Amino acid sequence: MGVVNVTPDSFSDGGLWFDPKLAVDHGFRLAAEGADIVDVGGESTRPGAKRPPIEEELRRVVPVIRELAAAGLTVSVDTMRAEVAEQALKAGAHLVNDVSGGLADPDILRVVADAGVPVVLMHWRGHADHMQQHTTYTDVVTELMQELRPRVDAALAAGVDTDRIVIDPGLGFAKTWDHNWTILNRLREIVDAGYPVLVAASRKTFLGELLADPTTGERRPPAQRDAATAALTITSALDGAWCIRVHEVPANIDAVRVAARLGAET
Ligand code: PMM
Secondary structure, eight states: OEEEEOOSOOTTTTTTTOSHHHHHHHHHHHHHHTOSOEEEEOSOOSTTOOOOOHHHHHHHHHHHHHHHHHTTOOEEEEOSOHHHHHHHHHTTOOEEEETTTTSSOTHHHHHHHHHTOOEEEEOOOSOTTTGGGOOOOSSHHHHHHHHHHHHHHHHHHHTOOGGGEEEEOOTTSSOOHHHHHHHHHTHHHHHTTSSOBEEOOTTOHHHHHHTOOTTTOOOOOGGGOHHHHHHHHHHHHHTTOSEEOBSOOHHHHHHHHHHHHHHTTO
16 A cells, blocks of 8 residues: 655655645556555644644545546545545545544444445544553553454444454554554464454654664654665565555565565465
8 A cells, every 4th residue: 555645744755745736646656666555645643743624634635536546546545534535435435544443533434334445443542632642551462452343343333344344553653662563573463353454664753763873863764764664564464464554665565575475485
């Protein structure tokens, strides 16, 4: 899954694809490079981010989705709002990626059920302006799974088919950097729950911190975290992830192919 952030303020590529024409071109590029799904989002979820008004989110994503879907791409909409999901699906989106797992706007699950499309339910404990105040866990993997299960149940209760549900541990969302590493180390436990798993480690801050300059201590900038992202793509694919969400496709496609070949030996 390749990421198109139609936002002025995403941590990973803030503002680069804010112009709709550039966003569309970027979506085509990601698909040409091999992304099976292009994920279009209009709300930055970086820690501390303020939410855009709904009209602004619609204005950002709907035209981009319409154009990419009309050209035959498989498009997902990265939104927490039912109305945005509904308009995105009308514009041709095929999948809803809700980082709140249906918690921010529960009506989104009805929209997904009515449309008969797949949904990504991510583990989430609150909006970006306060999520890093909710990073207390005794056992992060056990607890995130305990908190995801009711989200899956809510989706099923809304009428979403069980085979259209994808789960996501939500790296960086109400997680410390250490939590992210623990989750990635124990990804198989999440895969073992039986739902397809999406992993989105791409360019996240815990990688910038790991790769900080040893002399200055300066964090590695987001655009220089792609090799580390690809390394995690290999481990995640080997652990059984269904989808890897990334900003930069070519190295990650190669990583998936390496993992597939290694996996074929076992
Ligand atoms: N992370 C971001 C945005 N959308 N969607 C899912 N399913 N999982 C994630 O971890 C996730 C997401 C963070 O921002 P980015 O678009 O700049 O990567």
